Amino acid sequence: MPTSTSTTTPTAVPVQRPIAAAGPIHWLRNNLFRSWLDTLLTIFVGIVAVSLISRFFQWITSEAQWTVITSNFRVLMQGLYPIDQGWRLVVAVIVIVALAGISWGIWGHMFTSTTIMLVVGTFSVLIVSILGPTISDSTDLARYFRGEIVPLLEILRVPILILVLCLLLGYAIGQIAIVLAPHGAQRGAIIGWLLSIPVVFLLVRGLAPDTPGLPLVPTSIWGGLLLTFMMAFVAIVSCFPLGILLALGRSPGGTSPRQAPLPAFWFINFHQWYVVGTRWWRNLGPYPIFKLFCALYIEFFRGVPLITVFFTANLLVPFALGSTELDSVVRAMIALTLFEAAYIAEIVRGGLQALPPGQLEAAKALGLSPLHATLFITMPQALRTVIPALVGQFITMFKDTSLVAVVGLLDLLGIAQGVLAQQQFAGRQREMYVFVALVFFIFSFGMSRAAQQLERSGSGRLQFER
Amino acid sequence: MSRQTTQSISIPPFWRDIRFLRVVVQLAFLIITIFLFSWLFNNTQNGLKRAGLSLSFDFLDQQSSFQIDEGLSPSPHTRQDSFAHAFGIGFINTLRVIFIGLILTTIVGLVMGVARLSTNWLIRQIAAVYVEIMQNTPLLLQLIFLYVGVILLLPSVSQSVILPGPIYLSVRGIALPGLWSTATTLPWLVIVGIGLVAGVILWHRNRRLQLDTGRKTYGLEIGSLVFLAVALISWLGFSVLSQQAAPFIVSLPEISGLRFDDSRGVIVSPEFVAIVAGLVLYTGAFIAEIVRAGIQSVPKGQWEAARSQGFSYFQILRLIVLPQALRVMIPPLTNQYINLIKNSSLGAIVGYSDLFGVSKTIQLQSGQAIQVVTIVMISYLILDLAAAAIMNILNGRFQFKTR
Numbered sequence: 001m002p003t004s005t006s007t008t009t010p011t012a013v014p015v016q017r018p019i020a021a022a023g024p025i026h027w028l029r030n031n032l033f034r035s036w037l038d039t040l041l042t043i044f045v046g047i048v049a050v051s052l053i054s055r056f057f058q059w060i061t062s063e064a065q066w067t068v069i070t071s072n073f074r075v076l077m078q079g080l081y082p083i084d085q086g087w088r089l090v091v092a093v094i095v096i097v098a099l100a101g102i103s104w105g106i107w108g109h110m111f112t113s114t115t116i117m118l119v120v121g122t123f124s125v126l127i128v129s130i131l132g133p134t135i136s137d138s139t140d141l142a143r144y145f146r147g148e149i150v151p152l153l154e155i156l157r158v159p160i161l162i163l164v165l166c167l168l169l170g171y172a173i174g175q176i177a178i179v180l181a182p183h184g185a186q187r188g189a190i191i192g193w194l195l196s197i198p199v200v201f202l203l204v205r206g207l208a209p210d211t212p213g214l215p216l217v218p219t220s221i222w223g224g225l226l227l228t229f230m231m232a233f234v235a236i237v238s239c240f241p242l243g244i245l246l247a248l249g250r251s252p253g254g255t256s257p258r259q260a261p262l263p264a265f266w267f268i269n270f271h272q273w274y275v276v277g278t279r280w281w282r283n284l285g286p287y288p289i290f291k292l293f294c295a296l297y298i299e300f301f302r303g304v305p306l307i308t309v310f311f312t313a314n315l316l317v318p319f320a321l322g323s324t325e326l327d328s329v330v331r332a333m334i335a336l337t338l339f340e341a342a343y344i345a346e347i348v349r350g351g352l353q354a355l356p357p358g359q360l361e362a363a364k365a366l367g368l369s370p371l372h373a374t375l376f377i378t379m380p381q382a383l384r385t386v387i388p389a390l391v392g393q394f395i396t397m398f399k400d401t402s403l404v405a406v407v408g409l410l411d412l413l414g415i416a417q418g419v420l421a422q423q424q425f426a427g428r429q430r431e432m433y434v435f436v437a438l439v440f441f442i443f444s445f446g447m448s449r450a451a452q453q454l455e456r457s458g459s460g461r462l463q464f465e466r
Numbered sequence: 467m468s469r470q471t472t473q474s475i476s477i478p479p480f481w482r483d484i485r486f487l488r489v490v491v492q493l494a495f496l497i498i499t500i501f502l503f504s505w506l507f508n509n510t511q512n513g514l515k516r517a518g519l520s521l522s523f524d525f526l527d528q529q530s531s532f533q534i535d536e537g538l539s540p541s542p543h544t545r546q547d548s549f550a551h552a553f554g555i556g557f558i559n560t561l562r563v564i565f566i567g568l569i570l571t572t573i574v575g576l577v578m579g580v581a582r583l584s585t586n587w588l589i590r591q592i593a594a595v596y597v598e599i600m601q602n603t604p605l606l607l608q609l610i611f612l613y614v615g616v617i618l619l620l621p622s623v624s625q626s627v628i629l630p631g632p633i634y635l636s637v638r639g640i641a642l643p644g645l646w647s648t649a650t651t652l653p654w655l656v657i658v659g660i661g662l663v664a665g666v667i668l669w670h671r672n673r674r675l676q677l678d679t680g681r682k683t684y685g686l687e688i689g690s691l692v693f694l695a696v697a698l699i700s701w702l703g704f705s706v707l708s709q710q711a712a713p714f715i716v717s718l719p720e721i722s723g724l725r726f727d728d729s730r731g732v733i734v735s736p737e738f739v740a741i742v743a744g745l746v747l748y749t750g751a752f753i754a755e756i757v758r759a760g761i762q763s764v765p766k767g768q769w770e771a772a773r774s775q776g777f778s779y780f781q782i783l784r785l786i787v788l789p790q791a792l793r794v795m796i797p798p799l800t801n802q803y804i805n806l807i808k809n810s811s812l813g814a815i816v817g818y819s820d821l822f823g824v825s826k827t828i829q830l831q832s833g834q835a836i837q838v839v840t841i842v843m844i845s846y847l848i849l850d851l852a853a854a855a856i857m858n859i860l861n862g863r864f865q866f867k868t869r
Binding site: 286287441444 | 835
């Protein structure tokens with residue numbers, strides 16, 4: 001029987017008239033004007049929404065002045081990174097985006113609509129930016145369009161083209177690889193990611209001041225989106241093993257078999273203090289010192305705000321190490337890594353706890369050593385269950401990098417504020433912040449969608465549950 | 467028995483015994499950690515000595531020689547007050563943001579979470595767009611945009627945007643009508659409290675009667691009527707008979723010259739508005755997702771059963787679904803509340819004098835980095851642990867009671 005529409009409301013709604021009616025009017029009645037209260041709400045919210053959206057479009061099409069972006073594009077993207085070394089960044093971006101595309105092709109699935117949107121979007125940017133300058137200045141709108149919007153698209157078209165092409169090519173390669181050699185492809189992609197870390201870092205940073213071809217670009221002059229990316233990249237990659245170690249350190253608990261209940265007012269009796277103390281120590285499991293250390297570490301870092309950690313790292317690390325050799329970018333990277341590792345640890349621990357105990361017991365029964373059981377049995381399964389939570393944390397981490405502006409580093413947001421502080425760009429806050437927000441949005445939205453797909457595709461589910 | 471046989475076959479040397487290894491490894495770790503920390507501490511102390519600084523907390527008693535304008539009173543911290551006093555004011559300001567923020571963000575999250583599941587297409591879409599935008603851009607950016615791109619672009623006081631209330635929006639902050647207490651406030655509140663208790667007792671008694679007899683007893687109606695009557699009559703009594711002022715005076719904000727009249731209404735600083743609005747909008751999006759997931763976790767049969775019993779949509783939500791959803795929601799909700807508390811430290815970015823903002827100033831003035839950092843971190847740890855403890859108690863209350 002044909003049901004009316006494709007909109008399935010998550011919470012079942014009383015179907016007042018079980019008529020299999022279809023068509024726009026039915027849809028409207030069902031989704032916008034269900035009752036008089038609904039109708040009132042729809043009209044009120046509709047008016048507010050339409051007025052807001054039309055105001056925004058009016059701003060976009062006649063007021064916004066995008067020269068603040070176009071004339072500062074390079075500094076927003078790469079900070080003070082030498083212009084003649086820009087190709088290194090391009091290569092690094094290509095490597096990462098292609099890897100992301102390949103992984104997408106291997107583990108994910110691209111909806112046709114996504115592909116069409118990507119291609120159409122890219123082509124429209126290309127066409128508008130190429131044909132734009134030929135529009136005649138007949139109307140105000142056309143003049144504004146030519147003066148403000150076309151230059152912005154002209155600057156964006158090459159990056160967008162590169163990104164989309166690499167992503168789609170990578171996706172195609174991944175799809176082909178998964179058909180040809182499923183296991184090899186997955187292993188290859190993981191090895192590729194692991195290899196990309198030192199490669200990208202060395203590529204961007206360089207080796208020594210006088211290396212031919214790859215001169216050193218000290219981290220202290222990194223800035224803009226480059227700094228945001230490298231902060232997030234380094235922190236994500238290095239907090240992950242640390243987080244796993246912390247999770248392992250905290251997770252084994254003592255088995256607490258039948259414990260006699262404590263008498264009331266036990267704390268009056270000193271012997272009971274001893275009983276409680278030993279009980280607590282036993283419950284810490286076979287590695288009480290590791291467990292205490294990891295628990296303290298995790299609770300401490302989860303209890304303080306990230307900006308106080310940045311602040312502390314900036315103030316105390318030069319004193320604590322007795323030198324000022326670490327520049328502030330590296331300090332911020334270390335602080336972010338230490339901080340986020342605590343969150344990763346809790347997520348991984350959750351995954352470990354969600355595992356049925358039979359897994360570890362079976363591994364032990366088969367004679368696997370604790371190390372092997374962890375490496376081959378529990379950890380892979382635990383990680384698989386927490387992939388969505390991990391990606392969520394990575395998105396948070398990516399957004400958190402903007403906090404380095406607090407200690408005076410010039411990430412994307414920091415540079416944006418620096419630009420706005422110049423006299424000639426005063427009053428262009430909205431354009432600038434909308435642009436920065438868009439950049440952050442694109443990347444975090446993409447990551448969160450990828451995580452959702454992973455969740456739905458079932459790769460997060462435990463495989464042995466059949 | 468079997469133990470003896472294995473022992474007789476081969477006793478592993480003690481250095482290969484797992485129990486021995488455990489102790490050795492952990493002791494080694496402990497010793498290395500202690501050495502590392504003492505080395506770092508030593509370095510720090512030497513560095514501080516070279517810079518002419520100490521590790522004592524004596525500086526807290528010194529004059530701060532800076533001023534804070536944000537607080538409960540018009541000039542909460544003057545140049546003559548001590549650093550310790552400044553910390554206290556910063557802590558109070560942080561508490562203000564957290565208190566108002568937690569309440570508002572819960573409301574926003576609940577409304578948006580329910581809106582995401584609304585049967586109304588338009589409202590569902592708007593809630594989804596709100597959640598995606600808030601979740602996928604950094605809070606810092608939102609705060610700066612709100613402060614620089616919205617609040618600082620509001621008109622000056624004399625040309626404020628006036629909303630019904632009257633509520634004045636201006637670049638110098640928001641002025642709202644306020645309730646000012648008078649001499650009769652306390653006795654009136656006591657009487658109202660008694661009325662409330664009486665109303666609740668009546669309501670419960672009548673409801674029990676209704677459950678027992680099946681006769682309609684209008685418990686809620688009678689109870690609230692009693693409460694309202696007590697409140698109203700005592701209000702009138704205080705304001706007319708005793709010839710004193712009414713228990714509360716409504717004080718409307720007014721503009722005097724180029725600024726708001728300090729003695730009227732409630733004037734909220736633009737920085738406070740920015741940090742609270744930013745935190746509420748940001749955290750509200752995350753709470754909305756938690757609310758949505760919580761509601762969706764309640765089986766559909768519960769909705770259908772309730773509907774077959776004749777409950778209305780909001781009754782089902784309030785009486786059947788939300789209590790069950792709360793069980794799932796409280797642990798992630800705790801995380802979001804703690805996040806809000808920690809993120810309140812971003813108030814310093816928009817110039818709000820909260821704990822972190824004040825301590826940055828104190829650090830610059832006194833140079834005592836370590837002590838300042840210690841105080842700040844311990845304060846936030848206490849706040850977060852307190853929030854976690856309260857939410858844990860709540861969590862215990864809402865879990866299924868298993869026999």
